[in-house]
Structures are given as structure tokens and as C-alpha cells.
Amino acid sequence: MYQCILSDIDGTLLTDDHHMSPKTRDAIKSLDIPFLPVSARSPEGIYPILKENDIVCPMICFSGGLILDEKGQVLYENGMNYKQTEEVITFIKEKKFDCTINIYALHDWLVEDKEDPRVLREERIVKAEAQKGTLSSLDPSRKIHKLLCMCNPLYTKEIERSLKERFPHCSIACSSDILIEIMNEGVTKADAINHLCDYYSINKQDIVAFGDNYNDKEMLESVGMGIAMGNAPDDIKNIANDVTSTNNQDGIFNALQKLNII
Known part of the structure; x- marks a missing residue:
């Protein structure tokens, strides 16, 4: 049984007009397991999305360089000097x-x-x-x-x-x-997932992750179920465990439904 859902933001969690679709939002809010956005964005680039959709959750920022809990406290960081x-x-x-x-x-x-x-x-x-x-x-x-x-x-x-x-x-x-x-050296979304697993005491094989671009490759490869969006390049689709519909076609909702998570 899957124990955590991770999602890239741009081109994945959000549609091309930079909003979360109602189906995706409702699916995330219905989860009884942790959900985390995983993005190259800063915390200030993620908080408005969560606020707009009435979601409170931890987050992985800066492509894995920073993990914040749901209260904004630093759980892990790796930065350049x-x-x-x-x-x-x-x-x-x-x-x-x-x-x-x-x-x-x-x-x-x-x-x-x-x-x-x-x-x-x-x-x-x-x-x-x-x-x-x-x-x-x-x-x-x-x-x-x-x-x-x-x-x-x-x-x-x-x-x-x-x-x-x-x-x-x-x-x-x-x-x-x-x-x-x-x-900084060693910063990847996949590395952040290792620290996240320690925090939640879960196994990477029990994680579902969504992504759409090359900076999501290691994340998709490191988890039990890496799902590429329909709008992802073929190189990313080829390394994923599965491919869902595009970010404009409720790709996350459809995949979670297919996996019987929602």
C-alpha cells in the first residue's frame, strides 16, 4: 500500500495557466497519506498555491535543497556557501x-x-x-x-x-x-526523498511520484511508482513506471484513481 504522494509543480500539479484543476485539488485533499509538492521553486513560490487551494502540507523546495514541514520548520537543507x-x-x-x-x-x-x-x-x-x-x-x-x-x-x-x-x-x-x-553538490529531488523517508519512517518503494521534466528523472526512478505526465518528453516517459494524461487533463487525479488511492 502506498504511503506518500509526491508531485512536481509546474507542468505536473498545475495546468499550463498555473492553476490546480478542481479534480486534482479535491483528490489531494481527500488523501489520508502525506502529500508533498516537490519543486525547484522557493517556499514563497509554493505557499500561494497551497493557500489558493486550502491545502496544508510539508514541501520539498529548491529541487531537494530544502525540506519544510507543514508549519514551515526546516527539516533538512543543503546549500552552497x-x-x-x-x-x-x-x-x-x-x-x-x-x-x-x-x-x-x-x-x-x-x-x-x-x-x-x-x-x-x-x-x-x-x-x-x-x-x-x-x-x-x-x-x-x-x-x-x-x-x-x-x-x-x-x-x-x-x-x-x-x-x-x-x-x-x-x-x-x-x-x-x-x-x-x-x-550545491548532492542536491537532487531523489536525495531529498531519502531524508523524507527517514522522517516518515517509510520505504521509497511505497511512494508515488509525479513529474514532467528532466529535473524529475531521478525522483521518478527512485520511488516505487514513478509516473510521467502525458506532456513529459519521451525520455522521461520511457524511464517512468507509468504514464498518465497531461497536466491539463487531470493527470494526477486519473493516476490516483487508477491506483485505487482515491
Whole structure:
């Protein structure tokens, strides 16, 4: 019997217009086992979704770099230190990549230009507001949970390759054709699931996880039932245990019903 449900957010839990469908919302609220959103988003990018749908639950943020319980207390974190973060930012600027750098440290989201169209677009999507600032705005002792590069889609793959070559020990993944997530070594959604299993005293084989993109691959492979959305790339569908309908066609609801969980 499955003991926990995990779901990526964008392209999975939410429809393309960034809302949870009524069927998906009602299915989640009817669960008698833990449900957790698992996302590259910050806590501030997840809370509005939960509030809008009257859901209270723990969450895995920053692609596995942070786990918060239902009261917002930190259960686990893995972040870059100041020096590591500074090296990555310096490299991006020296290479003059066509991208905007976003710095995330727990509840802080820092950008150099608040009027950058890419930042404004992200604010609209996640319903959170960035703060004007740089790395030097933060206390050097703080952990940096994520750097996000908002890229020109023509160069995203090229930028990703360059970053992976220069920083092989960082955890780097594309979460869309314009977004590159940069986290500390060892940060993955799958690693966070290991810590979650310890917390709940459950086995990974008893977990159902939903995802739609390449940064969900390890998560889908690590659990007992990894389900790819119908809108996922074929590479992701091929490694999943099952494929459900798309995020716009109540994919999570349909899969939970098929598994007799709801």
C-alpha cells in the first residue's frame, strides 16, 4: 500500500495557466497519506498555491535543497556557501551569458534588476516578489539554496553545458527551456526523498511520484511508482513506471484513481 504522494509543480500539479484543476485539488485533499509538492521553486513560490487551494502540507523546495514541514520548520537543507556561489556568479558574468541571475536563500529571492522582463514574468507565475540585491546583500554565513539562470531559450543548452563543465560538483539541471537551476553538490529531488523517508519512517518503494521534466528523472526512478505526465518528453516517459494524461487533463487525479488511492 502506498504511503506518500509526491508531485512536481509546474507542468505536473498545475495546468499550463498555473492553476490546480478542481479534480486534482479535491483528490489531494481527500488523501489520508502525506502529500508533498516537490519543486525547484522557493517556499514563497509554493505557499500561494497551497493557500489558493486550502491545502496544508510539508514541501520539498529548491529541487531537494530544502525540506519544510507543514508549519514551515526546516527539516533538512543543503546549500552552497558564499564562496562557491560567488565563483559561479563570477563565471556567468565573465562569460556574458544571455541570462538573468536569481539568488535564493531560504525566504530571500534577490535580483539585480527588478524590472527585468524575465524576473517580472517569474513573479507573475509564482505569485511572489523578488528583492533588489546581490550576493553581498546576504550574511556570508548563510546557505544559498539555489541560483536560477533565466536564459534566452536559444542558448539555454549551451549555457547548461558550460556550467556543468566548469562546476562538475554542483547539481545543475534545466527545469524548462529557459530555466537552469544551480544547487550545491548532492542536491537532487531523489536525495531529498531519502531524508523524507527517514522522517516518515517509510520505504521509497511505497511512494508515488509525479513529474514532467528532466529535473524529475531521478525522483521518478527512485520511488516505487514513478509516473510521467502525458506532456513529459519521451525520455522521461520511457524511464517512468507509468504514464498518465497531461497536466491539463487531470493527470494526477486519473493516476490516483487508477491506483485505487482515491
